[in-house]
Amino acid sequence: MPSSILKKILVIDDDSITRKALVKILNNAGYEIFEADNGNLAINMFKIHTPDLILLDVVMPGMNGYEVCAKLRLLIDYHNLPILMLTGLTDAESVNKAFNAGATDYITKPINWTLLEQRVRYAIRATDMHRSLQTNKAKLEQAQHIAKIGYWEIQLDSNEVVCSSELMQLLNLNKSLNNRPIEKFLKMVHPDDFDRLQKTFINSINNAKPFQIEHRIIRNDGKEMHVQQQTEIIFDINNNPISIIGTLQDISEIKSAKDLISYQQYYDSLTDLPNRKSFMVHSKNVIDGPDHRNEIIVTCLIGVDKLKIINETLGHDAADEVILAYTQRLKTLNSGNNIYISRYKDDSFALLATAIMDYLQVNDLITQITALSKKPIWLGEHEIHISTSIGLSLFPLDNDDFDIILKGAENALNRARDNGGAQAVYYSEKMNRKARARMDIERDIRKGLERDEFVIYYQPQIDIHSGLVSGMEALVRWMHPVKGIILPPAFISVAEESGLIKQLGNVVLRKSCQQTAVWNRRGLGGLRVGVNLSPKQLLNKDFQNEVVSAIKDSGLPPSLLDLEITESMAVKNIKNVIASLKQFQDIGVTISMDDFGTGYSALSYIRQLPINIIKIDRSFVKDIGAGDDGSIAKAVIAMAHSLGKTVIAEGVETEVQLDFMFENGCEEIQGFYFSQPLPADEFEKFVIQHNTLQTRQHSN
CATH class of the missing domain: 3.30.450.20 (PAS domain)
Known part of the structure; x- marks a missing residue:
């Protein structure tokens, strides 16, 4: 430890296994540890023990991590208490939410135990430096008055x-x-x-x-x-x-104090290089500066491959030494004073090269960078061989907007690493067009939500024994004013990434409940509507209120609302998903597991989940009667029945598949054999005609 006085850490996590592991590791590292399993207890313990750092889980029952963090920030400011959030949510919205609540940093789950101590140590060190700086500043202000x-x-x-x-x-x-x-x-x-x-x-x-x-x-x-x-x-x-x-x-x-503050804000303390913030400011100033006609500006991201392995085998000090040694090699590139180098992330550097006149010079630059990693780095007795992945984006050839240029370099670096590393990859205009297309889709989704362009189609679900329509799955369609009908695969992923899925999902939920309630009041036979959920919806703290509101406003009985989750969604967040689903079952809502069999859940997980219906994925149905004996579908039906669950088979398209499901006890079927998804008016006609025909056949 850097000080003879033990630093105190408060660990807040409702998961006892994770919490005990954190306590053990940090105790072994020489810290004094206090622990809490909920937000209220944590705040009381903070007031009693005044810890030097807090490790805080995001997803907890009752008061979640964001709320705890915000309340702690009311007690002590950002600079005097580092709060590291523990989260399995790595999307931009979740990360921004953590920082907006007052988090100093975040650590992703599953936790990398090797890096945990380093992140904690550096956070405490930064706080100590800030306190020391503030103390010196106060002394300086006092001295100015008298001497x-x-x-x-x-x-x-x-x-x-x-x-x-x-x-x-x-x-x-x-x-x-x-x-x-x-x-x-x-x-x-x-x-x-x-x-x-x-x-x-x-x-x-x-x-x-x-x-x-x-x-x-x-x-x-x-x-x-x-x-x-x-x-x-x-x-x-x-x-x-x-x-x-x-x-x-x-x-x-x-x-000197101002210079130090400026240094900490714009420079990396380990390498003494400008940091990412400096690189962004410098690069934008360069690109937005005087005319760069007949000149190429190269934005280059350089990742040190497998630094994590060095860190895990030789320790973080050794990894730091490797970074320092490579930094000195990078600095030798700037002989012509046209290269700006910064430390971009823990394992990567950013380089901006100006006054590049043609592709030959770009290739020369890549050759020089590649050559820097050919010689080994010696750490005592250890001979370390490194390689680098390089991502390049060129101004103005790829784009004239620096933000897109930088994103292109990041994409190129990721491609280089995904391909095994030790290579240079250029950003292509094709990828740039994809990025612009995604931005266009996101913009249009926002407008579409404002203009009520999203409508619901309904695919019938048939009771296999009575032959009557028992329910339907609600499927969203986008009535784009220019492109016409757009199916979900073209826009759902963008809605997920942008966070618009919550608003879109609420639209689908409310419209589905309202329409189903109308049909049931007209006597169409107690139809149940299945609504697909996204992970962001299910784990949103306000979602239960939205469901209750949709049911109440529409007048739909809760049992006729079927919330559909996917197998992969359940397994990734099993503990939190169980808690959320139980809340819905408590108010009488039906729960289905969609696409069953395509994920990787164990039987023990299925037993824990409070679900009523299991839907067999269409991939296990489509080949029945065409070389597939249906053994997987048969096993799923048997397993579901052993657990007391109802089974719906998706993707039934032939009479052979229908007979198979009937013979093996599947309760309901859904697929093109009966109908494709239909707009509301056509669905209503289908139900009336189909049920009338079935009733006549049974009466005869």
Whole structure:
């Protein structure tokens, strides 16, 4: 530990296994640990123990991590308490939500135990540095009042200077400047600041106006001092200026403190390179600067491959040494002063190269970068061989917007790494067009929600024994004013990524409940409507209220609303999903597991989940009767029945498939054999005609 006094850490996680693991690891690292399994207890323990750092789980029953973090921030500010959020949610919205609540950083689940101690140590160290800086700043402000200010006076008729003893000490002068011409005083000014200060003095004397200026002074002992001067003009009884009185304040420490703060904001403490923020500012200024005609500007991201392995095998100190050694090699590239290098992330660097005239020079740059990793790095007895993945994006060839240029370089770097690393990949305009197309879709979705362009189609679900329509699955369609009907695969992923899925899902939920309630009031036979959920909807704390509101406003009985989740959704968030689903079952809502069999859930998981219906995925149905004996579908039906669940088979398209499901006890079927998804008016006609026909056949 960096200090003999134990640092205190409060671990907040409702998962006892994760919490105990965190406590054990951090205890072994020399920290004093306190633990809490809920938000209210955590806040009380914080008030009692005043920890130096908090590890906080995001998803907890009752008060979630975001709420706990926000309440803690009301008790202590951002800089004096690092809060590291533990989360399995890595999308941009969840990360932004953590930081908006006041989180210092976040650690993704599953937790990388090797890196955990390092992240904790650096967070505590940064807080200690901030506190130390604030303390020094307070001391500096106090010292300025009593020992860092001197005064002087210039008589305008004689141009002579009179100064105080404090000023003499400040300037390290043994003899007084009293009654010396102002030129003697100005000789102490730093040569680079002399002309500016002299002009300021002359303008002040000629115009009888005070001034304030910062500049440097070279003392007799050769020490450079940053000073601030403030002046006032003294007038005689006839309002004529007779002298200038000024104060000279040593602001060297303040200047150093500001420089330190600026350094921490814009530089990486390990490598002494500009950080990502600096790179963004510098690059935008360059690209938005003067005309770059006939010039290529290269944005290059360089990732050190397999740094994680070095960290896990030799420790984070060894990984830091590798980064430092590679940093020194990168700095050798900037011989022509046209390359700006920064540390972009823990394992990657960013490089902006200007004055590149053609592709040959770009290839030369790649060759130089690649050559930097050919020689091994020695760490004591260990010979470390590294490789690098390189992602490049070119201005203006790929785009003229730096944000898109940078995103292109990131995409190219990811492709290089996905392909095995140790290679350079260019960003292509094709990928850029995809990015723009995605932005267009997101924009159109927002407009479509405002204009009510999303409608619901319904695919019938048939009771296999009575032959009657028992329910339907609600499927959203986008009636685009230009492109016509757009099916979900073209826009659902964008809605998920952008966070619009919550608003879209609520539209589908409300419209489906309202329409189903109308049909049931018309006597169509107690139809049940299945509504597909996204993970963001299900785990949203406000979603239960939205469901209750939709049921209440529509008048639909809760049992006739079927919320459909996917197998993969359930397994990834099993604990939180179970808690959410139980809330819905408590109010009488039906729960289905959609696409069953396509994921990887164990039987033990299925037993835990509070579900009523299991839907066999169409992939296990489509080949029955065409070489597939249906053994998987048969096994799913048997398993579901053993657990007391109803079974719906999706994708039934042939009579052979229908007979198979009947023979094996499947309760309901859904598929093109009976109907494709239909708009509301056509669905209503289908139900009336189908049920009428079935009733006649049974009566005969």
